[in-house]
Amino acid sequence: MKIKLTFWRGVFLAIMCLGLYSSFIRYFRGLGAVSNMTDQFPWGLWIGFDCLCGVMLAAGGFCMVGAVYLFNVERLHSVVRPAVLTAFLGYILFIVGLLFDLGRPWYIWHQLIYMNFHSVMFEVGMCVMTYTTVLFFEFLPNIFERFNLQTPIKWINKIYPALIVLGILLSTLHQSSLGSLYLIMPSKLHPFWYTPALPFLFFGSAVAVGLAMTIFESTQSAKVFGRHLELPVLVTLGGALLVALWVNALLRFEDFLHRGLLRQIIRPSYEAYFLWLELTLTFLIPITMLSFKKVRLSPQLLYLASISTVLGFITNRLNIALIGFETYVGHHYIPKWTEFSITLMIIAMGFALFGVAVKYLPIFPGEGHMVGRPLRIETGPMVPTAVLGHAGD
Amino acid sequence: MSKALLYDATMCIGCKQCEGACAQQNNLPYDDTVAAESVQSDHKYTVVLTKDDKFMRRLCMHCEHPACASACPVGAFHKTKEGPVVYDVWKCIGCRYCMVACAFAQPKYEWHSLNPRVRKCIMCPDRVLSGKQTACAEICPTGATKFGERDDLIKEAQDRIRQSPSTYLPRIYGLNEVGGTSVFILSSKNVEDFGYPASAKIGNTPMPEYTGRVMERVPDFIPVWSLVLGGIYWISHRRGEVAEAESQEREQEKKDGGAQ
Numbered sequence: 001m002k003i004k005l006t007f008w009r010g011v012f013l014a015i016m017c018l019g020l021y022s023s024f025i026r027y028f029r030g031l032g033a034v035s036n037m038t039d040q041f042p043w044g045l046w047i048g049f050d051c052l053c054g055v056m057l058a059a060g061g062f063c064m065v066g067a068v069y070l071f072n073v074e075r076l077h078s079v080v081r082p083a084v085l086t087a088f089l090g091y092i093l094f095i096v097g098l099l100f101d102l103g104r105p106w107y108i109w110h111q112l113i114y115m116n117f118h119s120v121m122f123e124v125g126m127c128v129m130t131y132t133t134v135l136f137f138e139f140l141p142n143i144f145e146r147f148n149l150q151t152p153i154k155w156i157n158k159i160y161p162a163l164i165v166l167g168i169l170l171s172t173l174h175q176s177s178l179g180s181l182y183l184i185m186p187s188k189l190h191p192f193w194y195t196p197a198l199p200f201l202f203f204g205s206a207v208a209v210g211l212a213m214t215i216f217e218s219t220q221s222a223k224v225f226g227r228h229l230e231l232p233v234l235v236t237l238g239g240a241l242l243v244a245l246w247v248n249a250l251l252r253f254e255d256f257l258h259r260g261l262l263r264q265i266i267r268p269s270y271e272a273y274f275l276w277l278e279l280t281l282t283f284l285i286p287i288t289m290l291s292f293k294k295v296r297l298s299p300q301l302l303y304l305a306s307i308s309t310v311l312g313f314i315t316n317r318l319n320i321a322l323i324g325f326e327t328y329v330g331h332h333y334i335p336k337w338t339e340f341s342i343t344l345m346i347i348a349m350g351f352a353l354f355g356v357a358v359k360y361l362p363i364f365p366g367e368g369h370m371v372g373r374p375l376r377i378e379t380g381p382m383v384p385t386a387v388l389g390h391a392g393d
Numbered sequence: 394m395s396k397a398l399l400y401d402a403t404m405c406i407g408c409k410q411c412e413g414a415c416a417q418q419n420n421l422p423y424d425d426t427v428a429a430e431s432v433q434s435d436h437k438y439t440v441v442l443t444k445d446d447k448f449m450r451r452l453c454m455h456c457e458h459p460a461c462a463s464a465c466p467v468g469a470f471h472k473t474k475e476g477p478v479v480y481d482v483w484k485c486i487g488c489r490y491c492m493v494a495c496a497f498a499q500p501k502y503e504w505h506s507l508n509p510r511v512r513k514c515i516m517c518p519d520r521v522l523s524g525k526q527t528a529c530a531e532i533c534p535t536g537a538t539k540f541g542e543r544d545d546l547i548k549e550a551q552d553r554i555r556q557s558p559s560t561y562l563p564r565i566y567g568l569n570e571v572g573g574t575s576v577f578i579l580s581s582k583n584v585e586d587f588g589y590p591a592s593a594k595i596g597n598t599p600m601p602e603y604t605g606r607v608m609e610r611v612p613d614f615i616p617v618w619s620l621v622l623g624g625i626y627w628i629s630h631r632r633g634e635v636a637e638a639e640s641q642e643r644e645q646e647k648k649d650g651g652a653q
Binding site: 027033039071114115116117118119120122164172177184186187196 | 433464467504506507595603608615626
């Protein structure tokens with residue numbers, strides 16, 4: 001079989017080479033050589049992006065499973081499989097990221113024998129471990145269907161309700177607990193981001209990003225894999241995203257108001273600039289956009305709104321993990337290029353695995369795996385009015 | 394009874410013998426270069442700082458309710474009943490949550506090791522167990538670092554402030570901070586000037602309480618939330634089943650009606 005070297009394959013190869021070089025430095029020269037982490041900044045880009053953002057970006061899995069199987073929103077059925085696949089890959093890559101970040105990754109299993117029930121980290125670890133297993137089972141039908149194995153599909157179907165409930169329970173727990181991790185450092189994290197509401201904010205942002213990522217992914221898949229883009233699905237997701245963003249924005253405002261920070265956040269300061277960037281991307285741009293019906297009915301504009309949301313919440317989590325500590329520490333932390341290259345390698349692996357899975361497994365049911373089809377987008381007049389009625393849900 | 398250390402900055406002459414004794418006790422290198430380092434690190438658990446002829450020691454505070462012990466997912470840290478907060482290296486997975494959690498930024502890391510450990514003052518637990526003083530207290534020529542029963546040292550610190558109120562700032566740093574520690578500091582200059590976190594900033598609430606408030610809800614949350622989710626599942630699917638059954642009934646009726 002001949003593999004043609006396209007532009008993106010070249011980029012992928014370059015990223016993987018640099019990533020492998022950095023991995024070598026990581027495991028043969030130590031964390032100090034590969035990163036700019038110090039005793040003052042013990043958590044860097046890998047915790048900030050690979051872990052905090054990674055888990056958030058994989059939230060689409062539990063959001064879509066919840067919408068379709070728990071609340072029976074039938075119209076979203078076609079996005080469940082890609083969302084579960086993204087979540088499954090996301091959590092596997094999160095664990096891969098952890099193997100780079102942990103000082104002694106070969107002892108990661110200690111979690112299972114030396115349990116500290118007071119530790120938020122322990123709770124996050126256990127939930128992630130169990131949830132990845134749940135996601136594996138939710139993903140399995142793809143493989144069974146590919147090889148036409150009817151009996152195991154029946155078994156999975158029998159336990160599916162339990163898997164769904166367990167998956168959402170675990171997601172609720174660890175998505176919010178990622179925020180609880182920071183509750184123990186009230187004197188270190190900047191007051192813009194330190195709040196007792198952190199677990200709620202983390203859960204809220206996970207739901208919003210879960211919806212935004214599903215919009216992003218569906219549109220992106222349509223472009224890359226030539227998949228048929230279903231506008232009713234996007235319209236439903238866009239409406240839900242608007243609601244989720246409003247809930248997040250109100251929570252955030254209520255939190256600032258409650259802690260008397262409203263005056264402080266509008267005064268220019270190093271932290272305020274990052275906060276403004278975050279609030280603009282998370283709330284101002286997407287909420288304004290989605291408030292127009294025209295935007296909610298346009299795949300391109302929905303796509304842009306979802307990108308803004310995702311980038312905004314990534315900024316939010318990086319602010320919490322990195323920017324929020326700079327004043328306490330007294331100096332800046334800028335990740336070393338090798339840190340970036342490992343993060344990039346993990347992201348690239350995610351894209352590649354997603355591509356492979358879509359090619360060989362029935363991820364997009366009904367259409368099989370048709371590579372190279374042109375993008376088809378249904379336009380306004382074809383949308384059933386029943387869906388329009390829910391556009392603002 | 395729990396032991397503690399009392400460091401009286403006004404008695405300290407900055408000889409740094411505590412640094413040397415600490416290094417020797419913990420098998421760490423100590424020479425002029427290390428002595429000149431003014432930051433704590435993986436090879437320097439305690440440091441004597443100088444500012445305007447005043448001295449100040451920094452070391453692990455051995456909190457009564459240590460944040461590191463509560464944060465560690467594998468319980469590698471624990472507070473012994475004798476007072477020291479100790480570290481079990483064989484449990485550690487290297488997540489460094491202890492370092493982020495510690496309000497005094499005491500745990501340090503072996504960044505250049507391939508099997509890195511967290512390093513901090515562990516208050517010579519072997520010596521303390523066998524009834525001896527810590528290495529730093531034993532070697533201190535002026536008695537600036539004093540080892541003893543926690544309660545006795547608190548009384549002594551209060552007495553010293555009472556007897557010479559002009560020498561000391563009227564506070565014992567570590568008495569109430571983060572719910573109390575096992576290292577107390579008396580000084581004529583604000584400890585904050587030497588990098589200690591301000592009392593007002595860290596407060597008197599034990600750090601583990603901030604996460605504990607959330608963690609203690611988890612055991613109740615799990616069954617309640619499972620029931621809610623299960624309930625939603627049941628209701629939304631029951632609705633579907635009922636709708637299907639009704640439509641079947643209607644069809645049946647239609648058929649029956651047609652037959653008549």
